[in-house]
Amino acid sequence: MKICLFQDDEKIFRKSGIGRALKHQREALRLAKVDFTLDYKDEYDIIHLNTINPKSFMLAKLAKKNHKKVVFHAHSTEEDFRNSFALSNQIAPLFRKWLIKCYSTADVLLTPTPYSKTLIDKMGFKVPIIPISNGINLDDFRLNNEKKKKFQRHFKLSKQQKTIISVGHYFERKGIIDFIEIARSFPDIKFIWFGHTSSTLLTENVKKAIRNKPDNVILPGYIDGDIIQGAFQSADMFFFPSYEETEGIVVLEALASKTQVLVRDIEVYSPWLKNKINCFMGRDNNEFKKTIEDYLDGKIDSTVESGYKVAEERSIEKIGNQLKNIYQQILKNEL
Template structure:
């Protein structure tokens, strides 16, 4: 096998879009290129985007907006266009990260040409349909996703809980690929007293932080319930709720939480400073395949309260570097947050342990594993067709 691979990554979301999938794919793509691999990206054209400077590395296709998700879109292209492109420059392996029209066209074209395919399960759409009052299509959607992923050589998932859930639903050949965090970027040293002051938080006061997309599937009603419970339990402690992110529920949340600070979407060093300037991190979501923000919060030295699943289940040891609740038990979630504020020494110790743990969760090992998984499905001599699954 030759030293370097020609990898095609197919996705309907990518930076500068702000979400965990786009962040993860950017890291994987950059990591492979740094190792000398050729990475071709196939994705929808973003607003105002010009033709690619290097057409061999980027194929842009048409995008259609996703209802209720401004800024995100489905991608669409014909299988025949992909066939022509890959017949001219055949990739060794495809990584299909999304299961929409673009991912389906790529899967069909790859199977026609006998190109090895690995798929990624990045978004838990069946759980989303329940949150949006469309539970009647959950079974159909699960059937389609199972059909889609079972036609790849294997499917990568980021957490053990997600692997068990998919296997229970009849998905085959599930393998783990976790996520990392840039602990140089997300670092307690970026704490800003000026930023805290702009939130109305003094040195000895507590900034209760939430970072994420403000959408129905994130279980954000628990933010309000939990924060109000903390205020009631600790009337002597001045608390301020700070929410970083944007999405379809922002207007409703602003009305429900008139005293909260809404910072909108942030990225890069500014985002890292927002994390580091907080103290307690509330993450009530129950629909994550992983939840990159959990690792980012831990790396920033925050005490995280979350449900015991996905990233939190993998990286938080209850009472040591964070606090966990059984999934769906809202009262236990609130109790976990209360425990962290019982005394300042508990909060200090948990925050130190959080940073120490997350600082060991870098991206290099994740990208090494991803590279091995890509090589595993390539033919012995790169360039030869592989037998596709029926």
């Protein structure tokens, strides 16, 4: 059994959740001892596609023509396309049609969560749709004091400085406007949002929020490696007010770092995240503010240990074995 784990436009997707999902898949297959290639010109039995660009679609069609099996990882939905960049809502119906065209080539669709499976189910596909987490490499986020120091030195932070971080594109859907607004209520806390989006794609609402952000909000752009890992381990809280996700790899990264997590109470986290058990949840800015205040004042207990167990259940090793099992079933026509 040999898998073609196709990756294209790596420079474009490297900074996105899909880029990290691809990296996780490579690591997972290595650990599960699954033979794979990144070159679609090699011999293979199954092609596993993560992106929905025209090349992925053409490779899926070519694979079917050559009697190969096609797995499409349904990372994208119309719902998480909306409220992202400028004009995303206007072109969302066309995006949905393209999704259906791409995903219809698959023998099996994979999707990151039970919630995202319900969204894909609504498109009416007749093939199996299997929820499987994007996974997390626990080793990357184990406590490392040198990484914490690198983060603190990079931002010139004292050990006493309270910090709240988030990670994502500058999309309205991600909740960056709420993040900035809430920071106004906590001038003594540094709010750091890691990520970058081209200014040409920003909505006017996001541009306005960034222009008028308070001084305690830091937007350092895209940073990876030791500094971002140190940020997760050093931060007092990971605050992710996203309105729509298919999973949220950054949430898994925070859980794996044993950082206190605060997320918006949205469907994607059901049933794997539970308020005040393995994370904190809020429905609006007032609830977010109160939770931040209560946690930093010691009025509510940390959930990091239970949160870490959620990350353990989605370790790269376990995801690799799950993928291996799915591939084997596909080749045996058992799905």
